[in-house]
Amino acid sequence: MGRTVDLLGDDDIALLKESSLLVGRTLAEVARRIAPGITTGELDRMAEEFIRDNGAVPGFKGLYGCPSTLLISVNDQVVHGLPGDRPLRDGDVASVDCGVLMNGLYGDSAYTFMVGEVAAPVKQLLRVTQECLALGIEQAVENNRTGDIGHAIQQHAEKHGFGVVRELVGHGVGRKLHEPPEVPNYGRRGHGAKLRTGMVLAIEPMINIGTKEVKQLGDGWTIVTRDGRPSAHFEHNVAVRAGQAEVLSTFSYIEDVLKAKGEWYD
Numbered sequence: 001m002g003r004t005v006d007l008l009g010d011d012d013i014a015l016l017k018e019s020s021l022l023v024g025r026t027l028a029e030v031a032r033r034i035a036p037g038i039t040t041g042e043l044d045r046m047a048e049e050f051i052r053d054n055g056a057v058p059g060f061k062g063l064y065g066c067p068s069t070l071l072i073s074v075n076d077q078v079v080h081g082l083p084g085d086r087p088l089r090d091g092d093v094a095s096v097d098c099g100v101l102m103n104g105l106y107g108d109s110a111y112t113f114m115v116g117e118v119a120a121p122v123k124q125l126l127r128v129t130q131e132c133l134a135l136g137i138e139q140a141v142e143n144n145r146t147g148d149i150g151h152a153i154q155q156h157a158e159k160h161g162f163g164v165v166r167e168l169v170g171h172g173v174g175r176k177l178h179e180p181p182e183v184p185n186y187g188r189r190g191h192g193a194k195l196r197t198g199m200v201l202a203i204e205p206m207i208n209i210g211t212k213e214v215k216q217l218g219d220g221w222t223i224v225t226r227d228g229r230p231s232a233h234f235e236h237n238v239a240v241r242a243g244q245a246e247v248l249s250t251f252s253y254i255e256d257v258l259k260a261k262g263e264w265y266d
């Protein structure tokens, strides 16, 4: 990407955090409702209403022609699944990606939910993908490079025999949903764009239980694994800082709901 990085000051980062937190609260509403039988379209309508009721607008809808507030990717769908009349079923996993635009700044976060009772190897995929996200965030410090983030994510995923998607990557986030730099989930230490205070990154490992290879469906949106096996996706927004990244988004609202539903496994 040729665009220059739009570094944000602390006031803008504080506003971006508000957007990110609203995404977290929206995903918690999804957590409340998600269950076997609900359709992805119902979750999408609920999320749009929640975001608008909170004085913000959906971040994805209308961008690049995106028709929906949420992108919901079930089982072998990696990302960019379009909500519709598909009912979720017991044993599914559903990555729910949500963006919000408020005060001119975007928040962008994703969480992969388990629907009912999920097979043990798929639970393990979800756990490892969240660990990948945490390890990537640890590397999002001033003077590191994007390759340090990607390397940490790739190492951990491949250690477990999982495939790291190459075609889709994390990104800067700010006044636009997608800002430079690109943040791949693979890479070499010491390579890639240098990280500077004022950058806010959307770090979003997309990890497949099997092959890393993906393809796009005929709808022009949905990305699926080539082997038809499950994929997981978790995303946080983090401000690059000296010494330690500041995580702006949160899964804590989601986790509170899942704990109350008795669907939390640590």
Ligand code: MG
Binding pocket: 097, 098, 099, 108, 109, 110, 204, 235
């Ligand atoms: Mg996202």
Ligand code: MG
Binding pocket: 108, 170, 171, 202, 204, 235
């Ligand atoms: Mg993103």
